Structures are given as C-alpha cells and as structure tokens.
Amino acid sequence: MRKVLSATCLGAMATFVVGVAYANEELIKMSQNPKDWVQPAGDYANTRYSKLNQINASNVGKLQVAWTFSTGVLRGHEGGPLIIGNIMYVHTPFPNKVYALDLSQDNKIVWKYEPKQDPNVIPVMCCDTVNRGVAYGDGKIFLHQADTTLVALDAKTGQVVWSTKNGDPGKGATGTSAPLVVKDKVLIGISGGEFGVQCHVTAYDLKSGKQVWRAFSEGPDDQILFDPDKTTEHGKPVGKDSSVKTWQGDQWKIGGGCTWGWMSYDPSLNLVYYGSGNPSTWNPKQRPGDNKWSMTIFARNPDDGKAKWVYQMTPHDEWDYDGVNEMILSDQQINGQDRKLLTHFDRNGLAYTMDRATGELLVAEKYDPKVNWTTGVDMNKSSPTYGRPKVVDQYSTEKGGEDKNTKGICPAALGTKDEQPAAYSPDTQLFYVPTNHVCMDYEPFKVSYTAGQPYVGATLSMYPPPGESHMGNFIAWDNKTGKIVWSNKEQFSVWSGALATAGGVVFYGTLEGYLKAVDAKTGKELYKFKTPSGIIGNVTTYEQGGRQYVAVLSGVGGWAGIGLAAGLTDPTAGLGAVGGYAALSNYTALGGTLTVFALPQ
Amino acid sequence: MRTIWLIAATLMLAAPGGTAFAEATDPAAVKSEDGKYLDKEGNPTFKVAADGTVDWYTYSGYRRYHSECHVCHGPDGMGSTYAPALQQSLKTMSYGDFLGVVASGRKNVNTAQESVMPAFGDNPNVACYMDDLYVYLRARAYDAVGRVRPGKREDKPDAYTEAEKACMGAK
Numbered sequence: 001m002r003k004v005l006s007a008t009c010l011g012a013m014a015t016f017v018v019g020v021a022y023a024n025e026e027l028i029k030m031s032q033n034p035k036d037w038v039q040p041a042g043d044y045a046n047t048r049y050s051k052l053n054q055i056n057a058s059n060v061g062k063l064q065v066a067w068t069f070s071t072g073v074l075r076g077h078e079g080g081p082l083i084i085g086n087i088m089y090v091h092t093p094f095p096n097k098v099y100a101l102d103l104s105q106d107n108k109i110v111w112k113y114e115p116k117q118d119p120n121v122i123p124v125m126c127c128d129t130v131n132r133g134v135a136y137g138d139g140k141i142f143l144h145q146a147d148t149t150l151v152a153l154d155a156k157t158g159q160v161v162w163s164t165k166n167g168d169p170g171k172g173a174t175g176t177s178a179p180l181v182v183k184d185k186v187l188i189g190i191s192g193g194e195f196g197v198q199c200h201v202t203a204y205d206l207k208s209g210k211q212v213w214r215a216f217s218e219g220p221d222d223q224i225l226f227d228p229d230k231t232t233e234h235g236k237p238v239g240k241d242s243s244v245k246t247w248q249g250d251q252w253k254i255g256g257g258c259t260w261g262w263m264s265y266d267p268s269l270n271l272v273y274y275g276s277g278n279p280s281t282w283n284p285k286q287r288p289g290d291n292k293w294s295m296t297i298f299a300r301n302p303d304d305g306k307a308k309w310v311y312q313m314t315p316h317d318e319w320d321y322d323g324v325n326e327m328i329l330s331d332q333q334i335n336g337q338d339r340k341l342l343t344h345f346d347r348n349g350l351a352y353t354m355d356r357a358t359g360e361l362l363v364a365e366k367y368d369p370k371v372n373w374t375t376g377v378d379m380n381k382s383s384p385t386y387g388r389p390k391v392v393d394q395y396s397t398e399k400g401g402e403d404k405n406t407k408g409i410c411p412a413a414l415g416t417k418d419e420q421p422a423a424y425s426p427d428t429q430l431f432y433v434p435t436n437h438v439c440m441d442y443e444p445f446k447v448s449y450t451a452g453q454p455y456v457g458a459t460l461s462m463y464p465p466p467g468e469s470h471m472g473n474f475i476a477w478d479n480k481t482g483k484i485v486w487s488n489k490e491q492f493s494v495w496s497g498a499l500a501t502a503g504g505v506v507f508y509g510t511l512e513g514y515l516k517a518v519d520a521k522t523g524k525e526l527y528k529f530k531t532p533s534g535i536i537g538n539v540t541t542y543e544q545g546g547r548q549y550v551a552v553l554s555g556v557g558g559w560a561g562i563g564l565a566a567g568l569t570d571p572t573a574g575l576g577a578v579g580g581y582a583a584l585s586n587y588t589a590l591g592g593t594l595t596v597f598a599l600p601q
Numbered sequence: 602m603r604t605i606w607l608i609a610a611t612l613m614l615a616a617p618g619g620t621a622f623a624e625a626t627d628p629a630a631v632k633s634e635d636g637k638y639l640d641k642e643g644n645p646t647f648k649v650a651a652d653g654t655v656d657w658y659t660y661s662g663y664r665r666y667h668s669e670c671h672v673c674h675g676p677d678g679m680g681s682t683y684a685p686a687l688q689q690s691l692k693t694m695s696y697g698d699f700l701g702v703v704a705s706g707r708k709n710v711n712t713a714q715e716s717v718m719p720a721f722g723d724n725p726n727v728a729c730y731m732d733d734l735y736v737y738l739r740a741r742a743y744d745a746v747g748r749v750r751p752g753k754r755e756d757k758p759d760a761y762t763e764a765e766k767a768c769m770g771a772k
Contacts, residue, residue, distance in 0.1 A: 074714070076682065094715065119710045123719035126672060128683050194672070405750070441750070443664065448769055453724035459667040461676065461750060561682030562675055590682055 022183040023137035023206055024267060030084070034502075035543035037083040040133045040178040041421060042540075045329035046264040048423035049500045050541045054548035055599060056503030060517045060526045063597045066549060067107055068532075071592035073097065076536050076557020078419065079133030079178060080497065081594065082141075083542035083551075084155070089136070090594055093557070094122060094129035094146045100158060103544045111158030117147045121169045124452065126194040127559035130176050130536075132262070132419065137181030138206045144175035144188050152186075152209060162209035166190060166202055171451045173197045180263040182272060182302040185212055189259030189274065193322065196254035196280040196455040201263075201298075203305060213305035217257030217276040217293050218243045224293065225305040232309045232359060234387050246290040254449055255287075256280035257294035261324030262421055266340070269357055271299045271308055273329070273342060277322035282413075283444035283457030284398040290315040295323040297344060297352075299359060309359030314348050315388060318397040319373060319442060320413035320458070321348035326421045329356060332429060334480055343479040345422055345433050347415025350377065350389070353479045361387055365482030367417075367475065368435060370410045370465040397442045397458070405443040405459075412440035412462040414493065414559060421538060422477075425500035428520050430485055431477040432506045434494035438462050438471050462563060471564070474498075474508055474516075476523060486523035492584060495560040496552070497538025509535025509552050511560055512587040515595065531595045534588040536560060547598050555592035556584065628743050636758025637732065644696040645732045647740035653753055657761060659746060660754035662737025665730040669721075677748040678741045684716060691735070691742040699735050703727065729768035 030038040034051035042048050055063065071077065075093040082089045086104040091097070098113040122129055125146060135142045140152040140161055148167035151160055166188055167173030172195020179188045185203040192199060202214040215225040221241065228240040244252055258277040265272050276298065279291035295314040300307050314321050328343045342356035349371030353363035364377035373396075374389040393399050400406040414436045422433040440462045447457035464471050472490035477483070496509030504520045511534045517527040534556025541550050564584045630638035630648045636657050638648040648656040666678065673684035680686025691699065704722035709715075721727035727734070740746045 119708065119715060119717050120719070122715060122717040123673070123706075129715070445664065445668070446769070447668070448725045450724050450726075453719075453721070454669055454672070454726070456668045456672070456726075459664045461667065557682040562672065563681075584682075 023181050024183050024265070027137060027181060028267060036085065037081070037540050037542050038136055040079060040082070040135060041262055041264070041326065044265040044267065046262055046326045046421065047328060047330070047500070048421060048498060048538070049425050051502045052541055052543055052548045053501065053503040054543070055501065055505060055550065057505055057519050057526060059599055060503070060505050062599055063517065063527050063529070063550070064600050065529065066596050066598040068596065069101065069107065069594040071097065071099070071553070071555070071594065073555070073592045074590040075555065075592070076128040076130045076561050077553040077555030077592045078130040078536050078538075078558055080538040080540040080553055081551060082134060082136055083540070084136055086544070087155070089134055089141055091131055091134050091143065092592055093131050093555070094125070096131055096143060096145045098134060098141065098143055098153065098158070100155075113143075113153055113158045115145055115149065115151070117145060121147045121174060124169055124172045124192075124195060125174050125176065126191070127562060128557045130558050132176060133178040135179040135181050135186065137186065140206070142179040142181065142186050144177060144179055146174055146176070148173055148175045148190065150175070150179065150186070150188055150204060150209070164204060164209045164211070167192070167197070171195065171197060172453070177260040178262065180265065180272070181206065182265050185302060187263060187272060187302065189261070189263070191258050191260040193256040193258040193277045193280055194454055194456055195452065196256060196449050197258065198253055198255055199258035199276065201259050201274060201300070201305075203302065215300060215305040215307070217259065217296070218247065218252040218255040218291070220244055224307070225300070226307050231307045233311055235358065235360065238310065243292045246292040248288050251287050254280055254455065255291065255294065257296070258322070259324065261419060262326035264327050264329050265302065266329055266356060269340070270301060270303070271356070272302045273297065273299055273327035273356065275323035275325060275327065275344065277324045278317050278320045281447050281455050281457035282320050283402065283447060284316060284318040285402050285444060286446065286457065291317065295321065297323065297327065297342070297354070299356065311354065311359055311361065311387065313346050313350070313352065313389070316398065319348070319409060321346065321415055323347065325415075325417055325419065328422060328424050328431065330424055330426070330479075332480065334362065341479065343424070343431060345417045345431075345477075347411070347418065348374070348389070349411045349416040350374070351477060351479065351482065353482070363479065363482040367433060367477055367484065368411065368437060368473065370437065370439070371416060372408070372410045397444050402445050403443065405441050407441045408439060408466070409442055410439040410465055411436060412438040413442070413460055414438055414462065414563065418495065418559065420495050420536070421497040423498040423500040423506065425506070425520055427502060427504070429478070429480075430520070431479055432498040432500055432508070432520070433475050433477050434496055434498055434508055435473045435475060436471065436493040437464060437468070437473050438493060439465050474518070474523070488518065488523050488525070492564060493560050495536040495558060499539035499541060499550070501541060507539040507550060509537065509539060509554065511535065511556065511564065511584055513554055513556070515539070515550070515552050515597065529597070532593045533591040534561070534584065547601070550597040551594060553592065553594050556588050556590060628739055635760035636755065637761075645736050647736050647745050649740065649745045655740070655746060655751040655754050656736070657755050657757050658733050658736040659740045660751050661730065662733035662735070663746070663751055665727070665733050666737055669727050670734070673718075678738055679748070684718070687738055688741050691739040696735060700731055703731060703734070725769050729765060
C-alpha cells in the first residue's frame with residue numbers, strides 16, 4: 001500500500017479500492033503504516049498511538065518548528081489533520097474549510113473546499129463553532145459541516161461527490177464531530193443536547209450518500225434499533241420499550257442524548273462503539289426517570305445499526321455529564337487472561353474498563369480524586385443496583401430541587417474530561433488522559449421548550465476544587481487497576497487530544513498554547529513550545545521524506561474558551577471579588593494555525 | 602407576551618440609525634413598583650442595599666444570564682472567545698436598544714469575524730425575563746454587583762410571580 005501510494009500519490013487512490021471488498025479493509029491496511037495518519041484517532045481502536053520513534057525521550061528536547069500554516073479562521077480549532085501519502089488534509093471550524101496540502105511540494109495548497117452555509121447556524125452551536133475533523137475512505141474525504149450537511153469530497157480534487165443533510169439546524173441540530181468510515185458506510189453523529197434534539201447516529205452509503213440506517217439514542221425500540229430479547233445491559237436483555245418507559249410522556253422526543261464524540265470500531269467483533277450525551281433539559285426535576293439511553297455506551301453492528309449491548313453510566317443525569325467521550329479499544333491481560341477491553345474516561349469523573357465483546361463492567365474508578373458526586377459504582381453483580389453510581393445526596397441537584405443552588409459539586413459540567421481524546425500506548429499499557437480539574441455550583445430551574453432555542457434550565461458557576469488553583473491535570477492511567485500512575489498539574493484544563501509514540505514520548509497541548517512532550521513512563525516534561533494560540537486540537541504525527549513530524553492545530557475556543565476566557569471566580573469570596581483565578585485571556589487570543597515540529601537536520 | 606417583544610423589535614429596527622450609543626443615564630433607583638425599581642426616566646434598574654442585599658430582578662437576571670447567555674458571552678458578562686463581553690454594555694446601550702437586540706438578534710459577519718446573536722423574542726426562557734437580564738447587566742455595568750452570585754436578595758414579589766406564570770404559560 002505504502003509503495004503504491006508513494007509511487008503514484010493520490011492518483012492511485014481511486015483505483016486502489018478495486019478488488020478490496022470494503023473501505024475498512026483499505027483503512028486497516030493504511031492505518032498500519034505509521035508514516036500516515038489516516039483516521040482522526042490514528043486507528044479504529046482510537047488509541048492515538050504511533051509506532052514512529054525517530055523522535056524519542058532522549059532527543060525530543062531538541063524539537064524545532066519545521067513549518068506553520070494559518071487556516072484563516074479564528075474560532076476554536078478542535079481535532080487534527082489527516083495525512084495520507086504526500087497529502088495532508090486540514091479542516092477548520094465554521095465555515096468548515098478543508099485544505100489539501102502537498103507535503104512533498106513545500107506544503108502547497110492542492111485544493112481548498114469552502115462551503116456556503118447560513119450563518120444562522122452559528123448561535124445554535126452550543127459551545128463555539130468547532131469541528132473535530134474529516135475522515136477518509138474509498139478515495140473520498142468526508143466532512144460533517146456545521147449545518148449538518150455530510151459531504152463527500154474527491155480526495156484528489158476536492159470536488160463534491162455527494163452531499164446529504166443529517167439534521168435540521170432550525171431545530172438546533174448541528175454538526176461538529178468527525179465521521180467514521182466502516183465497510184461500505186460512513187457513520188456520523190449529531191449535536192444539539194442544549195436544544196432538545198432527539199439525537200442519533202446515522203449510516204450513509206459511501207458511494208451514493210443514501211441513508212442506510214439511523215439509530216436514535218432514545219425512543220421506541222424501532223427507532224433506537226434495539227432487539228428487546230437480544231440487546232443486553234450487564235448481560236441481560238433490556239426488554240421491550242427500554243427507553244420510552246424511562247421518560248415521562250413524550251419527553252424522549254426532545255430528549256437529547258447527542259452523539260458528537262469519537263467513534264471506534266472492532267473489525268473482528270464487527271461492533272462500533274460510541275457514547276450518548278446529556279438528556280435535555282439540564283433541569284433533572286423536569287424529566288423524571290432514568291432517561292434511557294442518554295449517558296450510555298453503545299455497541300452496535302455497523303451493518304444494520306442493531307445494538308448488541310449498552311451501558312448507561314449516569315442514569316437520570318443531574319449535572320450535564322455527557323457520555324460522549326471516546327471508547328479506546330485495547331487487547332490486554334487481566335489476571336492472566338486475554339481480554340478485549342474498552343476503556344472510557346467519562347465526563348462524570350469515572351473511568352470505565354469493560355469487556356467490549358460482552359459489555360461486562362470490569363473496573364469503574366475515579367480518575368480525579370476530587371470527584372465527589374458519587375461514592376462509586378455498585379460492582380456487586382447480584383445487587384439490584386449493579387452498575388449504577390451511588391449518588392451523594394449533598395451533591396444531588398435532583399434532591400436539592402428547582403431553584404436551589406447545589407454547591408461544591410466535582411467535577412463541573414465540563415467533566416473530568418470532555419471531548420479531548422486520551423491516548424493508549426501498548427508499550428507502557430498506560431492511558432494518557434487530558435483532564436479538567438474544576439468544580440461547580442448548579443441550580444436547576446424550570447424552562448420551556450421552543451424548537452431551535454436553547455433548552456438549558458440550569459445556572460452554574462465553576463471554580464477549581466477548594467484550596468487549589470490549578471484547573472487541569474495530565475495523567476497516566478492504569479485501566480486494569482483503575483489507578484493514576486502519574487499526574488502533572490496544569491494551570492488550565494487540558495483540552496487537547498494526546499498522542500503516544502513508540503519513542504516513549506507523549507504529546508499534548510495546553511490552553512495557554514504550549515505543545516508539551518513528556519516522558520511516557522514518568523510524566524517528566526521534556527519539551528515545550530508556545531504556539532500562536534491556545535490548543536484545543538489533537539496532536540498528530542507522521543513521516544515524510546524520512547523525517548518524523550509532530551503537528552497540532554492551535555486556535556483557542558470551544559467550551560474551554562467560553563468558560564475560562566475571563567477567568568473563574570471564587571464563589572466564597574465576598575461581593576466585588578474579581579478574577580479569583582487565572583484568566584485565559586491573559587495568555588492567549590484567537591487564531592487558527594497548524595504548527596508542525598521536527599528534529600533539526 | 603412574545604408578540605409584544607416582536608413589536609418592540611420591529612420598532613427598534615425601524616428607528617433611524619439602528620443601535621446608537623446613548624448617553625449614560627443615571628441608574629439610581631428613584632421609585633419602585635411591585636419590587637421592580639425604576640430610574641428617573643422610568644427604565645428598570647437595580648437596587649443594592651448597603652449590606653449587599655440585591656433586588657429580585659438583579660438576582661433573577663443573574664440566574665437567567667447564567668442559563669441562557671453565558672454559553673456565548675461568558676460567565677458574569679465577562680465575554681469569551683466566542684462572543685463579546687457585556688459587562689460595560691449597558692452604560693451606553695439604551696433600554697429600548699437592549700430589548701431590540703435581544704428580541705431580534707444581531708449579525709456581524711465579515712472577513713474578520715463571524716458573530717451571530719440569535720433572536721430570542723420567541724423564546725419564553727429569555728423573552729419573559731428581559732427586564733431581569735437588563736437589570737442584572739446594568740448592575741454589572743455600574744459595578745453594583747461583582748463577579749459572584751448575589752448572596753442576599755429581596756423576596757420574589759407576588760406581582761412578579763403572577764406575571765411570570767402568565768408569560769411562561771403562554772404557549
């Protein structure tokens with residue numbers, strides 16, 4: 001594959017799929033070549049791990065900026081570029097431009113795609129106009145635009161091959177997440193949990209863009225694609241109407257459960273994994289019941305969308321702890337037994353290790369010791385509350401009720417981690433996790449639903465845990481024991497996706513704008529460089545012309561940019577206290593730039 | 602209720618010059634009607650007692666702001682990477698212009714920025730609380746309340762409760 005690609009570059013791509021049954025076989029082969037970065041997370045398992053080792057723990061300190069590229073867009077830049085052969089594909093937030101750069105020709109722009117979108121979509125994006133990147137498959141680049149248009153571009157020319165509409169922005173549905181190409185389909189989620197959208201994952205035919213199946217997060221069994229007898233939770237069939245009976249009346253129709261996180265895929269089990277977000281509204285009193293299947297890990301068959309197993313992590317959410325964060329797939333031994341594992345760092349502050357074939361829960365532990373809303377998950381298999389988190393009354397906004405300000409809840413609604421993806425290194429068998437270290441006061445109150453208008457229903461204020469001033473940590477996590485191995489303090493939340501490499505180095509970005517390299521074993525900081533703006537993008541690596549490069553998008557924004565720009569306040573300070581904690585705006589300003597690093601030649 | 606805001610918005614847009622900078626008017630409360638304080642021109646305003654007790658509207662505006670507005674304009678009106686700060690805005694923006702912008706939205710899309718504020722005239726969670734938001738942000742503009750949740754407040758006035766019910770109930 002590599003030879004074909006480098007010999008004839010992209011010209012080969014369209015024809016190469018001949019004789020290959022499915023796009024994923026092509027993708028699996030391509031992602032085994034560490035010189036490329038063919039999927040948003042590097043591979044189907046979402047490991048964000050690269051076998052490249054030219055840059056290693058002993059030389060990373062000499063890293064230099066090799067080249068830079070301005071995206072021409074100011075808003076928050078999440079995600080990262082794809083690298084396929086000589087071409088790098090760089091995406092931007094709204095207006096969702098895509099650039100194809102030729103790495104073999106001085107990073108010249110080969111083509112540029114810029115859609116025309118109604119700017120009225122901007123204010124219905126809850127947390128900035130972010131986009132988490134494009135996907136490749138079958139000679140096409142797939143992009144989910146802000147206005148929910150899913151577009152397939154010819155990877156060679158940037159011409160539109162097909163486009164389809166995935167939702168109605170007039171009702172608050174927007175596109176922010178990266179698609180996943182599986183077999184002959186492209187799968188995509190949708191955003192809009194703060195607008196009462198009934199969210200879903202939808203599969204489109206790679207060639208035609210025709211919808212093949214759509215699986216809602218909540219609703220009747222035929223809408224959520226559950227088989228009441230075969231879809232299981234904790235090994236038991238969920239039964240009929242498992243979702244609708246956990247909502248009052250028709251509330252599931254505006255139930256949220258959005259699907260804007262990263263998806264992963266296990267080809268041998270033929271299962272796709274993703275999580276669903278918060279139930280709408282944020283006021284728990286207004287939606288009695290468990291609100292299934294919001295806050296849920298789904299394992300679905302990509303052929304027909306049918307759910308094999310599910311696990312609802314936070315039944316009846318009271319804190320906006322979306323369950324959308326990525327599922328990282330690893331094959332490891334537990335107690336001497338080979339296990340196919342799924343590891344998930346949830347917004348609710350718990351890290352879950354599961355058997356990804358069966359959905360069996362193996363480990364559920366706090367990955368920030370400050371997490372206080374729960375005393376932990378009931379791990380007793382014979383208990384009627386098996387798998388449920390035990391909620392501490394003091395931090396229950398449901399118990400507190402409407403118009404009552406529940407104080408000191410950790411983590412904040414931002415979660416102990418948000419969308420910023422973690423990395424897994426098979427060398428160390430550790431997970432490298434960018435985290436938030438922020439707590440909150442949360443006061444729910446009654447709201448009324450209007451289509452296309454925010455449907456929030458809670459006031460909240462955020463601040464670091466009492467007695468501390470840092471708002472983030474970058475940690476190494478052992479998923480087998482559920483323990484933190486090392487933890488580095490960061491002044492702000494770490495809102496950048498991590499990268500682990502065979503060079504024994506782990507990379508991540510910070511909100512001030514630093515790209516940092518740390519030792520994978522110890523966490524010792526080995527290198528840092530301040531890029532032009534705060535980093536909420538994910539770090540990527542590739543090889544070109546015999547040199548290893550490390551690339552990251554900077555461009556501060558996202559929820560972090562909204563919440564932290566002006567600095568957090570100390571709610572216990574007296575009237576008139578100003579800026580109790582560091583303000584991000586004192587460190588960085590808007591601006592989208594790709595910065596690419598390499599060792600000096 | 603919503604019809605009223607839409608009419609108000611239309612009037613604002615029709616006014617020559619659009620949103621103009623007005624002279625700052627003295628925000629001091631000169632009278633109160635059913636728990637709502639008014640300045641000498643009859644516009645809603647804040648009242649903060651010496652012990653820090655705030656009027657109901659300031660308190661309610663704090664809550665509504667941090668539900669509906671802060672997701673773009675940042676906590677405490679301080680602005681964000683996404684939308685401008687509002688902390689100083691009500692020193693120069695008139696009550697009428699404020700209602701107009703909130704009800705009808707505002708667009709500022711050009712090569713340098715892509716700021717779009719939606720129209721909230723149709724959203725009872727905002728439209729029913731216009732005065733609350735105005736009073737809270739006005740209090741912020743004059744540093745009458747800081748970057749914290751108001752600690753002590755006056756009770757919710759009975760007339761307010763009735764008006765709120767009528768407005769939120771109007772589907």
